[in-house]
Amino acid sequence: MTRPLRFAMVALVLVNLGFVHITEAARLLWMLPLIGLTVASPWLVRFGRHLAYRSFWNLGVMGAFALLVHHFTSRGSAYLLEDGLLLAALCQVHLLNNAGARQKPDLLFFNSFLIAVVTSFLSLDVAYSLMFALYVPVLVVALQLLALHRAGVAAEPGLAVRVVRQGLLRGAVVLGVTLAAFALMPRDFRRKGVLAGSWTLKPPGGMEVGFNPTIDFRRKGRVTSSDRVVMRIRRVSGNPADVPSYWRGAALVHFDGQQWRPGGRHDARSSELWRRRSRAEMRRLAGRVDAEVEVTIADRRSTSLFAPLRASRLRAPSVYAVRGYPDATLRATLPGQYKSYRVAIANRVRPFGRSGPARPVGRLRTLLDVGPGLPRAGRDLADRLAAGLEPGASQHRLVETMRAHLFQNYRYLPPGSDDGAHDLRDFFGGKPAGHCEIFATALTLMLRRAGVPARVVTGYCSTEWDDEQTVLTVRARHAHAWVEALDPKARWYTVDATPAADEGAMTAGAGWIERARAWAAGLWSRVVGFNSSTQAKVGAWLGALPGRVLRALRASPLTTALGLAALVALLVVARRARRRGIPAATRRYRAALRRFGVALRPGETPRMLLARLQLADSQRTVLEAVTAEHEQGRYASARVR
Amino acid sequence: MSSRIRPTALGVKALAFFVLLTVVFFAASYSNLFFLLLVFAGALAVLNIAWTSANLRGVTAEVVSLEPVPAGATPVLQARIDPGHRPRVALEVELELEGKRRLAAPVAYAHEPADVAGCLPALSRGVYRVVAARVSSVWPLGLLRASRVLEAPGELVVYPEPAGASDATGGIGALAGDAGGETRGQPAELREFRPGDELRNVHWRATARRGVPVVLEWEGAGGSGHEVVLDRRAEPEPFERALSLLSALVVAARDEKEPLTLHTQDLSATFGPGHRPWPELLRVLAAAQPLPAAAPAPPLTSPSVLRLPEAIA
Numbered sequence: 001m002t003r004p005l006r007f008a009m010v011a012l013v014l015v016n017l018g019f020v021h022i023t024e025a026a027r028l029l030w031m032l033p034l035i036g037l038t039v040a041s042p043w044l045v046r047f048g049r050h051l052a053y054r055s056f057w058n059l060g061v062m063g064a065f066a067l068l069v070h071h072f073t074s075r076g077s078a079y080l081l082e083d084g085l086l087l088a089a090l091c092q093v094h095l096l097n098n099a100g101a102r103q104k105p106d107l108l109f110f111n112s113f114l115i116a117v118v119t120s121f122l123s124l125d126v127a128y129s130l131m132f133a134l135y136v137p138v139l140v141v142a143l144q145l146l147a148l149h150r151a152g153v154a155a156e157p158g159l160a161v162r163v164v165r166q167g168l169l170r171g172a173v174v175l176g177v178t179l180a181a182f183a184l185m186p187r188d189f190r191r192k193g194v195l196a197g198s199w200t201l202k203p204p205g206g207m208e209v210g211f212n213p214t215i216d217f218r219r220k221g222r223v224t225s226s227d228r229v230v231m232r233i234r235r236v237s238g239n240p241a242d243v244p245s246y247w248r249g250a251a252l253v254h255f256d257g258q259q260w261r262p263g264g265r266h267d268a269r270s271s272e273l274w275r276r277r278s279r280a281e282m283r284r285l286a287g288r289v290d291a292e293v294e295v296t297i298a299d300r301r302s303t304s305l306f307a308p309l310r311a312s313r314l315r316a317p318s319v320y321a322v323r324g325y326p327d328a329t330l331r332a333t334l335p336g337q338y339k340s341y342r343v344a345i346a347n348r349v350r351p352f353g354r355s356g357p358a359r360p361v362g363r364l365r366t367l368l369d370v371g372p373g374l375p376r377a378g379r380d381l382a383d384r385l386a387a388g389l390e391p392g393a394s395q396h397r398l399v400e401t402m403r404a405h406l407f408q409n410y411r412y413l414p415p416g417s418d419d420g421a422h423d424l425r426d427f428f429g430g431k432p433a434g435h436c437e438i439f440a441t442a443l444t445l446m447l448r449r450a451g452v453p454a455r456v457v458t459g460y461c462s463t464e465w466d467d468e469q470t471v472l473t474v475r476a477r478h479a480h481a482w483v484e485a486l487d488p489k490a491r492w493y494t495v496d497a498t499p500a501a502d503e504g505a506m507t508a509g510a511g512w513i514e515r516a517r518a519w520a521a522g523l524w525s526r527v528v529g530f531n532s533s534t535q536a537k538v539g540a541w542l543g544a545l546p547g548r549v550l551r552a553l554r555a556s557p558l559t560t561a562l563g564l565a566a567l568v569a570l571l572v573v574a575r576r577a578r579r580r581g582i583p584a585a586t587r588r589y590r591a592a593l594r595r596f597g598v599a600l601r602p603g604e605t606p607r608m609l610l611a612r613l614q615l616a617d618s619q620r621t622v623l624e625a626v627t628a629e630h631e632q633g634r635y636a637s638a639r640v641r
Numbered sequence: 642m643s644s645r646i647r648p649t650a651l652g653v654k655a656l657a658f659f660v661l662l663t664v665v666f667f668a669a670s671y672s673n674l675f676f677l678l679l680v681f682a683g684a685l686a687v688l689n690i691a692w693t694s695a696n697l698r699g700v701t702a703e704v705v706s707l708e709p710v711p712a713g714a715t716p717v718l719q720a721r722i723d724p725g726h727r728p729r730v731a732l733e734v735e736l737e738l739e740g741k742r743r744l745a746a747p748v749a750y751a752h753e754p755a756d757v758a759g760c761l762p763a764l765s766r767g768v769y770r771v772v773a774a775r776v777s778s779v780w781p782l783g784l785l786r787a788s789r790v791l792e793a794p795g796e797l798v799v800y801p802e803p804a805g806a807s808d809a810t811g812g813i814g815a816l817a818g819d820a821g822g823e824t825r826g827q828p829a830e831l832r833e834f835r836p837g838d839e840l841r842n843v844h845w846r847a848t849a850r851r852g853v854p855v856v857l858e859w860e861g862a863g864g865s866g867h868e869v870v871l872d873r874r875a876e877p878e879p880f881e882r883a884l885s886l887l888s889a890l891v892v893a894a895r896d897e898k899e900p901l902t903l904h905t906q907d908l909s910a911t912f913g914p915g916h917r918p919w920p921e922l923l924r925v926l927a928a929a930q931p932l933p934a935a936a937p938a939p940p941l942t943s944p945s946v947l948r949l950p951e952a953i954a
Contacts, residue, residue, distance in 0.1 A: 106651055106654055110654070110655070110658050113658070113662075113678070113682070116678055117662065117675060117678050120672065120674030120675055120677075120678060121672070121674075121675070124674070128674070132677075136681070140685075140781075140782070143781075143782040143783055143784070144780070144781045144782065144783075146651075146783050147731060147779050147780055147781060147782055147783030148730070148731055148749065148780075150649070150651070150779060150783050151731040151733060151747055151749075151778075151779055151780070151783075152733075152745065152747050153731055153747050153748065153749035159730070159749055159750050162730075162750070163730070166781065167781075170688070170692070170781065173688065174681065174684050174685055174688055175681075177684040177687075177688060178677065178680050178681040178684045181680045181683070181684060182676065182677050182680050185680065187671070187676065188671060189671055189673075190671065191670060191671040192670050192671075193667065193668050193669040193670040193671075194667060194668045527673065527674075527677065528673055528674065529673070530673050582727070582728060582752045582753070583752070583753075586752065586753050590726075600723070600754070634753070
């Protein structure tokens with residue numbers, strides 16, 4: 001195997017490992033040995049002739065496979081794709097380190113594509129687009145070098161450079177054609193797979209920061225934070241300010257001291273219920289729509305459909321079989337695929353079909369139940385804060401006082417921190433720091449203690465808008481828990497006591513790299529969230545393009561002339577670059593042949609041609625000169641051909 | 642002449658892989674990224690057809706020679722490739738021989754007419770039909786092979802491996818002497834070797850018996866030329882040895898530009914300068930097969946003419 005091909009394969013496998021890395025299927029610590037073995041493969045491959053070396057690799061892969069089978073049997077199918085991806089990555093490194101006369105590298109190329117496909121199911125992040133943009137030229141270059149290797153020709157250094165250059169160009173062409181076809185090819189964006197009903201994966205139960213439909217303080221252990229994109233929210237209409245940061249996934253009512261659970265029909269009368277209007281549409285609030293957004297949930301395993309508290313209308317494909325719950329949350333019964341739906345937001349609304357007087361708080365016992373969860377110190381604190389208010393203070397004032405107290409006097413620490421509180425006893429005891437679930441629990445129970453109906457809500461809180469404020473990106477690390485309180489007029493409102501809940505503020509005003517990343521993320525979100533309406537817009541834009549171009553040309557003839565001149569210059573440069581591989585002497589020789597209207601016959605040498613031709617003396621002199629020059633370049637040049 | 646495009650072995654695998662992915666795509670619900678990847682694979686395939694065709698368009702080639710080779714030697718294909726008006730990568734002239742043997746002469750990068758050569762592992766004696774001759778290219782991605790048919794010799798002749806002078810049967814020299822036949826007159830006497838004597842006149846059997854080099858002197862030698870009778874009614878093993886020795890004799894005669902007359906069951910002809918060409922004789926040797934004992938005898942000749950394989954029995 002030639003060295004350029006070997007290095008191209010190393011690059012291909014490194015890109016594959018990059019794909020695996022962005023899915024966060026394995027920690028970097030696990031990836032490092034694979035990266036090391038990949039980089040060292042040109043050196044390690046020499047041991048391939050030893051049985052012990054090959055046995056080591058085969059046993060290693062079998063061992064890894066056994067581990068993954070164990071993982072599957074112990075954790076179920078939740079991580080099937082991630083495990084498969086890891087195995088594929090390991091196989092890539094194995095193939096790379098054993099490719100040679102015995103092991104053809106074909107499988108390495110197919111496996112690389114398979115890794116790209118599987119990764120597309122696990123990551124919608126802009127990092128995927130970067131890896132894909134990297135993968136395409138590397139794949140093309142590697143295929144070209146493999147073709148040379150298969151054709152039995154050695155890729156000399158000069159030729160290898162030429163191959164790489166052509167490969168990069170071809171990669172760009174393929175990418176362009178791919179994007180054009182992707183944008184224009186008609187297809188059913190809402191097609192339900194043949195096996196989609198039976199081919200589902202269960203939600204994971206991992207310890208990564210992410211949305212959780214329940215809260216359980218008994219779960220302990222290391223928790224990782226991830227930048228993985230889980231949701232994109234594209235503003236279709238309205239102002240960015242009208243699109244809330246808080247996107248609800250679950251509302252939790254019952255607390256037993258360690259665990260929060262959703263409520264049943266506890267607040268059926270107080271909630272703003274979702275009502276089905278058609279198979280694809282649900283409504284719950286009346287009033288003017290302030291904004292409309294299109295939501296794409298990238299977490300394939302999620303069954304929750306996230307929506308803000310003031311969502312008034314939801315349009316989703318009927319195949320999702322969306323159900324609305326009394327706590328105003330939504331769930332789809334079609335897991336195992338990305339979901340895309342539209343949400344209308346009405347911030348200034350009244351409950352749909354319900355604008356009556358405030359209902360007696362006494363009927364909302366569940367929402368006022370403190371239970372055994374709030375320790376004495378917490379109860380004392382709630383009582384003290386409530387007592388400190390002037391008589392007749394509004395509920396909003398009470399809520400704000402308690403929120404502000406927690407916000408200002410307690411510190412935020414990420415989940416899993418050793419210094420943070422693990423439950424409310426710690427929180428109100430000696431560890432005044434914790435993560436959002438602790439803050440939300442503390443505030444909810446304190447409010448209930450003070451007679452304010454409240455519940456904990458889990459979901460996402462993100463302010464990561466792109467530059468144009470069109471796309472709001474939601475990442476796994478944006479998972480959050482906060483509080484919703486019910487005011488005396490039966491309206492729920494959001495209260496957040498967690499000090500560092502607004503992570504987006506940390507990125508505001510960031511440098512150009514962050515801005516570029518946000519721009520790329522916005523662009524990529526259009527690819528990921530591509531649908532029939534976007535396609536129609538692209539089609540309409542392309543249809544109107546010739547007219548726009550013509551109008552622009554007519555409007556500014558000078559610019560048109562300059563543009564045409566630039567185009568001609570570009571073509572000339574391209575033609576010259578194309579012919580650069582032919583020596584000047586050969587080009588002059590061919591030009592002379594064209595000028596005299598003669599051509600070499602197959603197998604004829606320039607000297608034989610000279611002997612054959614009957615030319616005028618002047619022509620013969622010229623042809624002899626260029627022939628001699630051509631021969632000089634052909635046979636006496638030091639240039640490697 | 643139009644070129645033809647076919648998938649390579651890698652291309653067939655890639656096609657199967659693409660079909661499999663398409664099935665999975667339709668089995669799962671629609672996903673934009675999966676679709677993007679499928680479109681990418683499709684675009685790669687379509688562009689590959691265009692690129693592979695373009696790399697061959699305008700290329701001319703010819704098979705310069707495909708010489709007969711002795712068994713055990715490497716057949717060599719010599720060809721000339723003219724890349725036309727722009728540089729080309731990974732072109733090759735290939736001959737497909739019967740028995741799925743492939744003889745290819747590749748060139749990595751051609752920007753002007755280039756002479757190329759390719760060889761094949763050694764073959765056993767026989768006449769190998771050239772099934773097809775093409776100029777082809779798998780550039781750039783190796784998934785497809787574009788090819789165009791060329792004119793080429795119809796067969797590759799692999800004649801018997803010539804026996805060396807130290808052959809256990811007495812050697813080529815003795816055979817050459819014996820095969821002198823009537824054209825050299827009658828054998829006169831045996832005498833000891835003297836400097837200046839031709840090697841072909843060494844009588845190896847007598848040399849072996851006496852232990853010193855002995856040459857056979859001829860009386861009334863009447864000009865150059867060899868005459869051999871090949872009786873094909875023989876067992877395979879002596880028959881092959883006879884062919885091997887005859888092959889050596891042919892090579893010697895060709896080098897010395899002397900004619901050689903061969904008599905066998907279905908042929909009686911003289912080859913060499915002014916007669917039938919040597920390659921024809923080499924083809925006869927390459928294609929010769931032993932006959933059963935009941936087959937007709939070869940044509941009658943003078944008793945002094947070398948008879949194979951009788952002479953080496």
